[in-house]
Amino acid sequence: MKLGLSLSYQSRWSTPADHLALAQEADRLGYSVVWVAEAYGSDSVSMLAWIAGQTSRIDVGSAVMQIPARTPAATAMTAATIDTFSGGRFRLGLGVSGPQVSEGWHGVRFDKPLGRTREYVDIVRRALRRDVLAYDGEHYTLPLPDGPGKALKLGFRPLRADIPIYLAAVGPKNLELAGEVTDGWLGIFVAPDQIEGQLASIAAGRTRAGLDLKGFDVVASVPTVLGDDVATCADVIRPHAALYVGGMGSRKQNFYNGIAVRMGFAAEAAEVQDLYLTGRQRDAAAAVPQDFIDRTSLIGPKDRIKDHVQRYAESGVTTLSLHLFATDRESSIATLRAVAEAYEAAGVA
Incomplete structure (x- = not known):
């Protein structure tokens, strides 16, 4: 199991400098990935490009890029660009968001999310392979049949055609889809004592695709507070x-x-x-x-956090991503360091 860092979007409690400092410290400490979220404020793409340009080893991942916010072709262009500019350090996390944001903010109907996600991922993968995009799906048609458009392919050769794709999923059917069509699951409120059923759903999807769980990244984003009193x-x-x-x-x-x-x-x-x-x-x-x-x-003193890190590793989580709830930059950096020490002490690398 590896460690990651989950940054939220910008808010009145954070600054871009705070997030960059945390990402750079995680990079220095050997964390594997820094994830950036979006809802209806700051977007994940801009933050990830900015962080990627000022770090050297750590992967940068979207958790998530919202499916209703962008066409699949636009998402493929963005993924290819950030991955190439970062030297192959980008991970594409996708999610359908929820009905209030999808319909209220983006003006996109929140219907048949599983089918839309399946087609979306398929088009992104084709675009990254530089296939000529001709697609006749239930939700996406490329090119439009009644206009002057023509089938196109990505206009530059990206560093990788196989950029890892993740899906934020909660329900059993969406977890199966994540296992079937993506390379990893972005989980929230993941409990080690409950994950067996979630992994079973993912495994069912992997089986449908002729695969097993080997190499599939199980990412748990966990709220983290270091302190003496639980x-x-x-x-x-x-x-x-x-x-x-x-x-x-x-x-x-x-x-x-x-x-x-x-x-x-x-x-x-x-x-x-x-x-x-x-x-x-x-x-x-x-x-x-x-x-x-x-x-x-992950809450409490460092020794207690070490025990919980071990539980996550034993449960099947492959990336434990910290969502820090410290009150300032210094405390956040101290938490990053303390959990890295607890991780080393747990011996789960």
């Missing part, structure tokens, strides 16, 4: 967990709420959602079970 560390993560479990989606469709339900927190997940959607975010955060946070995070 409960205090958990409190730092509560607003984040409440946002996802309670507010990231509607009552009818919240994928992250479903994770909590499958972990055995059905009543608690319903309460968090009710509180969050009625404007009581502080109460929603307080209602997130500490056990949910503990099972999906």
Whole structure:
């Protein structure tokens, strides 16, 4: 198992300089990859290109580039460009986002996400191979049949045609798709004691493609807080967990709420959602079970974190990516170093 760093998008609590400093420190410490997210603020592509130009060894990955935000051809162009300019250090993480962002921000209907994702990945791979793009799918048609367009191919030769592609997935069917058509899974709220079922879904997809799990990258993005008191560390993560479990989606469709339900927190997940959607975010955060946070995070002193790192490695996670919840740059860098030391002590490299 390797270590990674999960950077979020820009917010009022962060600066581009903070994120660059963390990426450079992770590069120095030997972390394998730095991931950058996007929602409806700063985009992942710009940040990744900027970070790639100021690091030397660490891979840079999108977690994610939103499928409704870009055509598959545009995504292939971007992936080929960043990978070539970085010397082969780019990883393309994709995700359909959710209905509120897809329809409210991008104006793209959130329907048949599995079929759209399958076609999207297929077109990206063809474009990276420099195939002439002629595609007749349910969701994508290239070129359009009733206009002057013609089938084209990527206009330069990228460094790699086989840039690794990852899929952010939660439900069983999406996990199967990740196993079938991509090279890795981007997981959130991953619990070592629950991952067996998720890996089984991925393995089913791999089998359908005539493959096994060997070489497939299982990435767990884990909230990380270093400190002496476990409960205090958990409190730092509560607003984040409440946002996802309670507010990231509607009552009818919240994928992250479903994770909590499958972990055995059905009543608690319903309460968090009710509180969050009625404007009581502080109460929603307080209602997130500490056990949910503990099972999906790295919290507490370094020795305790070492034990949890071992659990993730034993569970089948191949990249443990830290989502830092420190209050400032210095504390974040100290956490990066402490977890690297715990990782070495755990002997899971």
